[in-house]
Amino acid sequence: GQSLEQPSEVTAVEGAIVQINCTYQTSGFYGLSWYQQHDGGAPTFLSYNGLDGLEETGRFSSFLSRSDSYGYLLLQELQMKDSASYFCAVSYSSASKIIFGSGTRLSIRP
């Protein structure tokens, strides 16, 4: 079977740093992606890790450890507009299937 686990909710303060973890159990793993979804909107791509290590894109970074079946999304210099749901998603060896986790709702406090 396949499963992805991430925390359901995280709260952080504006300007701070927050890390959202994701663990997965699946066969045929190819890579781990992160998507952001604001209320009422569509998921939008943030970051992808195909190899172990850290990928940095502006204020957002993502990390993958294949041996630990674990990844995280790191958001720095949090802004109020970062309040959204964040989904990790597993890609398989073909592009034909990308499975999303249950999502982490991030709330930012002033």
Add this chain to the structure above:
Amino acid sequence: EPEVTQTPSHQVTQMGQEVILRCVPISNHLYFYWYRQILGQKVEFLVSFYNNEISEKSEIFDDQFSVERPDGSNFTLKIRSTKLEDSAMYFCASSQGNSGNTIYFGEGSWLTVV
């Protein structure tokens, strides 16, 4: 910037009726997907489509669902006999199918079954 477009944005239908949701994927993309999101829940994979045939489908995608690419641009999801529990946001998405596997979502079609 190219985008995935979906119509209608919102549809209300009576239980038992057929519904067709339409999508225009990004033009140079090779893989097309339908996902479903029940209000407040996760984004659930329904089906992927590649080279004019279904590539993968989930257990949700049963016999009441079908997909079609009737011409060179449109990609449709048909629900034959809608049930109350089919009420959800349906997202179409597409990707180039490269190693990044980045998929681009449309804005969704909100289906309400009454």
